[in-house]
Amino acid sequence: MIKKILIIFAMLGLFIVFLPLITNFEFSQNLSELASKYVRGSVDELNSQNVVTSVIVTYRGLDTLGEVTVLFLATAGIGFLLKKKNKKSKKRVASEILQTASSFLVALIVLLGVYIFTHGHLTPGGGFQGGVIIATAFLLLLLSDVNMKFNHTILQVVESFSGAFYVVIGIIGLVLTVGFLNSKIIPLGEYGTLFSAGTIPIIYSLIGLKVGSELTNILDTMRGE
Amino acid sequence: MIVALILGFALLLIGIYGMLSQKNLIKIVIGFSIADTGTHIIIVSIGYLRNRTAPILNSAVDISKAVQQVVDPIPSALVLTAIVIGLAVTALMLSFVVELYKKRQSLSIDDYQELKW
Amino acid sequence: MISVTIIIVLGIIMIVAGIVALHLKNLLAAIITAGAISLLASVIYLILGSPDVAMTEASIGSGLTTIIFLYALNRVRKENKDD
Numbered sequence: 001m002i003k004k005i006l007i008i009f010a011m012l013g014l015f016i017v018f019l020p021l022i023t024n025f026e027f028s029q030n031l032s033e034l035a036s037k038y039v040r041g042s043v044d045e046l047n048s049q050n051v052v053t054s055v056i057v058t059y060r061g062l063d064t065l066g067e068v069t070v071l072f073l074a075t076a077g078i079g080f081l082l083k084k085k086n087k088k089s090k091k092r093v094a095s096e097i098l099q100t101a102s103s104f105l106v107a108l109i110v111l112l113g114v115y116i117f118t119h120g121h122l123t124p125g126g127g128f129q130g131g132v133i134i135a136t137a138f139l140l141l142l143l144s145d146v147n148m149k150f151n152h153t154i155l156q157v158v159e160s161f162s163g164a165f166y167v168v169i170g171i172i173g174l175v176l177t178v179g180f181l182n183s184k185i186i187p188l189g190e191y192g193t194l195f196s197a198g199t200i201p202i203i204y205s206l207i208g209l210k211v212g213s214e215l216t217n218i219l220d221t222m223r224g225e
Numbered sequence: 226m227i228v229a230l231i232l233g234f235a236l237l238l239i240g241i242y243g244m245l246s247q248k249n250l251i252k253i254v255i256g257f258s259i260a261d262t263g264t265h266i267i268i269v270s271i272g273y274l275r276n277r278t279a280p281i282l283n284s285a286v287d288i289s290k291a292v293q294q295v296v297d298p299i300p301s302a303l304v305l306t307a308i309v310i311g312l313a314v315t316a317l318m319l320s321f322v323v324e325l326y327k328k329r330q331s332l333s334i335d336d337y338q339e340l341k342w
Numbered sequence: 343m344i345s346v347t348i349i350i351v352l353g354i355i356m357i358v359a360g361i362v363a364l365h366l367k368n369l370l371a372a373i374i375t376a377g378a379i380s381l382l383a384s385v386i387y388l389i390l391g392s393p394d395v396a397m398t399e400a401s402i403g404s405g406l407t408t409i410i411f412l413y414a415l416n417r418v419r420k421e422n423k424d425d
């Protein structure tokens with residue numbers, strides 16, 4: 001009973017705190033100075049069509065590196081907590097429709113994921129979305145074949161190499177140009193084509209591979225045996 | 226957009242209420258994920274500007290006047306990374322739930338009272 | 343104007359779904375309802391002019407998060423059956 005009253009008081013307090021945030025909020029009519037600099041710089045300096053991508057990969061690249069590290073730590077934590085048991089249990093075989101469709105669809109879904117992360121600087125999407133789509137392709141494999149076992153060595157190699165190359169590209173930027181993760185270490189190319197925007201597509205592809213392998217690992221661990 | 230801002234705060238309050246009032250551990254994690262969605266909607270709605278388009282500067286946008294034509298890209302970038310972290314944190318919470326269930330064979334928060342008061 | 347109407351309609355559905363998800367006794371139904379909230383949120387992000395976030399939310403929020411919840415529920419039920 002006391003707990004319920006306390007909860008109601010907490011909710012009322014939060015409501016009173018949030019109310020002035022809503023009523024006094026003034027929507028600005030123009031972009032802030034920083035945002036205008038990013039929008040202009042995305043065209044003038046980086047040759048990238050998608051401003052969000054250039055903010056994530058170049059202007060706030062160090063944050064993204066930290067964020068990918070957090071994802072890695074969470075994956076490691078899940079793998080540590082949920083150890084695998086090698087217990088033989090009777091599993092229901094997937095239906096024939098699912099098996100046939102997955103053998104046909106997995107390659108197409110992986111292709112879509114690769115398309116999304118290589119075109120991250122041109123269209124909406126990028127490494128995180130592409131990586132998740134690749135992970136869903138492997139999820140389809142897990143669902144269709146109950147005895148499916150992933151080769152964890154390959155997953156670990158892909159994951160650690162893409163992470164290492166990400167840092168190496170950042171350090172090359174530090175040596176050759178002005179700062180860590182600067183994308184101008186290779187020619188910027190023509191605006192609006194696939195091979196443009198310097199290292200942005202390369203870094204986003206590496207992020208895509210890293211996120212895809214990590215999420216596949218999470219799914220495989222959560223499924224258990 | 227003020228409607229989306231109100232919606233975000235409403236979802237945040239519902240999520241926090243769920244986290245505080247529910248007894249089932251999985252329900253608590255569901256409340257956390259609802260509060261997560263609410264926070265993301267708040268941040269994205271702050272970056273919205275009326276009558277403007279997405280920050281993708283292809284042929285649909287006049288590049289020389291792009292600053293007057295696109296919405297704020299920074300909240301989008303922040304939320305994009307926050308969603309991925311949210312997934313990892315939710316998965317970690319759920320693996321803790323599974324481990325706790327293995328120890329006590331119970332999903333009710335009332336059975337875990339070592340730290341009460 | 344039409345975008346405000348869409349957000350109001352979707353918002354009412356999302357708030358109702360949030361309350362329902364917390365009060366359902368069936369955990370499976372609650373998980374699916376929480377996934378539906380994320381799916382509707384991705385439409386709202388698209389209206390608010392951030393398609394990148396909409397893609398991420400549709401694939402992660404409503405896809406992978408729901409799957410991970412379901413795997414966790416499955417593991418809990420398996421533990422239950424073993425003993």
